[in-house]
Amino acid sequence: MEPQSFSSDTAKAVTSQFVGFLLDSYDLTMILSIAPVLAKVLLPPESPLLSTFNIILSYSLTIIFRPLGSAIFGNLGDKIGRRADLIITVIGLGLASALTSALPTYTQVGILAFILFVLVRILVGVFAGGEYSAGHPFAMEWTPYKWRGLISGLVQGGFSFGAALAAVVEATFIGIYGLKGVEDYAWRYIFLTALAPAVVALAVRLAMKETPVFEDVKKKNLVRRTPLVDLFRKPYRRDFFQVMLYMTGMFFFAYSLFAFVPAILEHQPSTFSLGIAETVYSYGTYAAFAGALFFGALSQYVGRRRLTLIWAVLTLLLSAPVYYLLITSASQGNVLLASLASMMIGVITQGPWGIIPIYLSERFKASMRASGVGFGYSSGIFLGGWFSIYVPLMHNYLFKGLDTPNNVWFSTAVLLMIGAILVGIGQYLGPETLGTRLVEETQRV
Incomplete structure (x- = not known):
């Protein structure tokens, strides 16, 4: 059965995923927005832009491991339940993120510092991939139908809120310790702050109950033996590959903001200091939160598919002008x-990320939902996760005359335009999901 009213259990589920997703983004933003600092701490002296790309590339390498986490914990979430899965992932994600604070520097151990950094990032990636596998279905399965769009936007907005919070925390630490102090030692304190949202999320999850939708799956004896493998069997594999194409474009959308807006603001011809750049970037993350909330709520009336198709066309037209305004x-x-x-x-x-929790939950049956949502979400990383290679290649070989020597504003705009095309095609090939029931019928196709 599906919940008919917004209850305390719904509030717990939404809070749990909002904070859990916040933690994922908090960690991501800390890496990307202080990449110039980490480059000085973990790598030998070289071109500032090249060093920053190396840090961003290291994150690309680590997010490639998110599908592994989605496969492991998504499959587990469909077999033992969403709640137990989420307790494991938030503990792992919080501890792995905080572990970054204990890394040695390049001055202390040489290139081993960067290698250890990448290994810790891989560990973070595995648990982060598991976090949304069970987390998104958990929140959506506790949400009444009329609230789905708004709550989807709110849950997904946790990612943007985490980015905003991280930017504020980093700017605060820079203000207190100065850039030199952050480079010398205070960067460790910044990463330790990741323990705070992890503790909050864990406390909420320990007080939660399993979703009524998954309880219904168990009652009807619909628990699958191999839910992850079933994604690639008929008739589900076409659904999976449609979602994969769509999510590839969505990851191009995401990193056009999170990875490259900080880089654009922190390098010439930008005249901003690191502190001002962080502040300007944080405004973008606040707006991102509002955009996800608005998009999710509006999709409940316009439809997930129709709204995304309109947005993809507008994005294609606006990408270059808005990045030109930024630079x-x-x-x-x-x-x-x-x-x-x-x-x-x-x-x-x-904005279009606001429908992801509910859209993916509506695309997959309850008995394979954690696997479908998690691995479907992460499948966009297979091609979309290498953004840190695509943009430098475009910068160095295709758009030298449009980008400036130390800035990638136009290449980033092109990345977003490619993302808009992929998102549009991906949604066009899929069905409208608005109105889909989240419970699974006894008869299995």
């Missing part, structure tokens, strides 16, 4: 216009 205002030191551009990019790139 032009940053080069002129105009904080107001740069903030406006950052906020526009936040809404454009993160």
